[in-house]
Amino acid sequence: EIVLTQSPGTLSLSxxxxxxxxxxxxxxVSSSYLxxxxxxxxxxxxxxxxxASSRATGIPDRFSGSxxxxxxxxxxxxxxxxxxxxxxxQQYGSxxxxxxxxxxxxxx
Amino acid sequence: xxxxVESGGGVVQPGGSLRLSCAASGFTFSSYGMHWVRQAPGxxxxxxxxxxxxxxxxxxxxxxxxxxTISRDNSKNTLYLQMNSLRAEDxxxxxxxxxxxxxxxxxxxxxxxxxxxxxx
Numbered sequence: 001e002i003v004l005t006q007s008p009g010t011l012s013l014s015x016x017x018x019x020x021x022x023x024x025x026x027x028x029v030s031s032s033y034l035x036x037x038x039x040x041x042x043x044x045x046x047x048x049x050x051x052a053s054s055r056a057t058g059i060p061d062r063f064s065g066s067x068x069x070x071x072x073x074x075x076x077x078x079x080x081x082x083x084x085x086x087x088x089x090q091q092y093g094s095x096x097x098x099x100x101x102x103x104x105x106x107x108x
Numbered sequence: 109x110x111x112x113v114e115s116g117g118g119v120v121q122p123g124g125s126l127r128l129s130c131a132a133s134g135f136t137f138s139s140y141g142m143h144w145v146r147q148a149p150g151x152x153x154x155x156x157x158x159x160x161x162x163x164x165x166x167x168x169x170x171x172x173x174x175x176x177t178i179s180r181d182n183s184k185n186t187l188y189l190q191m192n193s194l195r196a197e198d199x200x201x202x203x204x205x206x207x208x209x210x211x212x213x214x215x216x217x218x219x220x221x222x223x224x225x226x227x228x
Contacts, residue, residue, distance in 0.1 A: 102152045
């Protein structure tokens with residue numbers, strides 16, 4: 001099973017700042033099957049990025065994804081107040097889907 | 109618009125059974141794979157099970173294999189999760205989610221979730 005590790009666990013930033021979130025896999029992941037989700041308290045998760053770098057429908061262009069192999073990054077170029085949330089990466093491989101433990105982006 | 113509505117959650121004793129349902133609307137249900145994902149209180153997301161659009165392939169997390177069964181009725185636009193031999197560690201909000209495209213790309217969208225509590 002591929003294990004995903006996310007860092008940092010918590011990122012404390014101010015609105016307007018840039019956020020860089022990391023997702024590392026225990027073995028190589030197909031970029032086609034790497035996705036990022038946002039979850040706010042009391043809400044279901046929302047797909048942000050799929051295929052490592054493609055934005056889902058309705059997702060603002062301040063969100064971008066990059067990476068390949070075992071290292072992937074979600075970047076939020078300028079944090080808006082509504083972006084403070086928990087972010088999860090997720091992968092598919094060998095009939096198994098796994099999520100990372102999440103990175104919480106909170107207000108500094 | 110695409111809508112997924114879970115139901116069937118509740119309180120069940122350890123060793124008991126429960127069946128969750130997910131009613132789908134706003135898209136051609138029979139053309140998309142579907143997932144169940146759970147989230148224990150205060151914890152992260154854990155994928156539970158996947159079923160291909162036609163039911164031909166089913167995958168399970170090791171933590172539920174042999175105890176949970178995913179199924180679907182394309183004539184009713186409904187996804188199911190039969191949960192047997194429930195344990196305290198199965199306590200979670202259970203979400204259904206649609207595959208974004210292809211067989212394995214993305215979980216989009218998600219339902220609002222249904223809470224399962226396993227407790228005596």
